[in-house]
Amino acid sequence: MVDVRLPLNTGATIPALGLGTWQSPKGEVRAAVAHAIKSGYRHIDAAYVYGNEEEVGEGIKEGLSATGIPRSDLFIVTKLWCTYHTRVEQNLEKSLKLLDLDYVDLYLMHWPIAMNPNGNDEKFPKLPDGSRDLIRDRSHVDTYKEMEKLLKTGKTKAIGVANYSKRYLEELLNKVDVVPAANQIENHPLLPQQEIVDLCKEKGINVTAYSPLGSTGSPLMKDPHVVKLAEQKGVTPGSILLSYHVARGSSVLAKSVTPSRIEENKKLVELSQSDLATLAEISKSGVTRFVYPEFGVDFGFPDKS
Secondary structure (H helix, E strand, C coil): CCCCEEECCCCCEEECEEEECCCCCCCCHHHHHHHHHHCCCCEEECCHHHCCHHHHHHHHHHHHHHHCCCHHHCEEEEEECHHHCCCHHHHHHHHHHHHCCCCECEEEECCCCCECCCCCCCCCCECCCCCECECCCCCHHHHHHHHHHHCCCCCECCEEEECCCHHHHHHHHCCCCCCCCEEEEECECCECCHHHHHHHHHHCCEEEEECCCCCCCCHHHHCHHHHHHHHHHCCCHHHHHHHHHHHCCCEEEEECCCHHHHHHCCCCCCCCHHHHHHHHHHHCCCCCCCCCCCCCCCCCCCCCC
């Protein structure tokens, strides 16, 4: 199922399974990206703030060279970081230079909050009290409107958002011309986020799930519902957790730098509505969000309000 593609509202398609590169150690990212492409992955997810775009770009080049496929066969995503909300095109150009690419297929707003571009750190400026140095009067809508202008430059084929709740997405949709192509969010059976998933589906916005296995030490891999389904289908619990998203019509990012795991993650299986109902039981006793940076901002997530 590594070659399953989902439609975007731009008329393009996005490969359902992508390789995530968040927290992938320097010195290992290039080989991981190259191996993923050689193994059949066609969707690579990156971000300026990850600090490894140069290696990601090297891995893309190596993978293309080894397989002989054209750049157009790949779907490359990167993201606008918070300290660049007032310098949108500049941040995209930085990413393109690091990735050594002429364009990306999708450019996302990483978080809907601006941080001080002139603060004491390029990526994580802080105030004297240790809190994040934010520009609270900068609307995420204004930033997105700047992103809309990028579509005419050819430097990105599509734009979208990340970490958007229903409240934030509704506010955005009421004020912009271009409907986001995607919303990348933390998503797994312990955090189904059905509210925002349903809105995205209604508006034709692709949902891309990150942290699909939860996080390091997450109970999901040992959850009895997941383990039972894995045993029934003869796959790993990880395969079930990745397949969950494709069954819901979402794309999903599998993060690994280990060649065997990169290949193992391709082994997705079809899940029935009954299987999805089984996995839905996991969040009945409460949800868990594993990724929530301390911005000091209410992003409108029901579990964090």
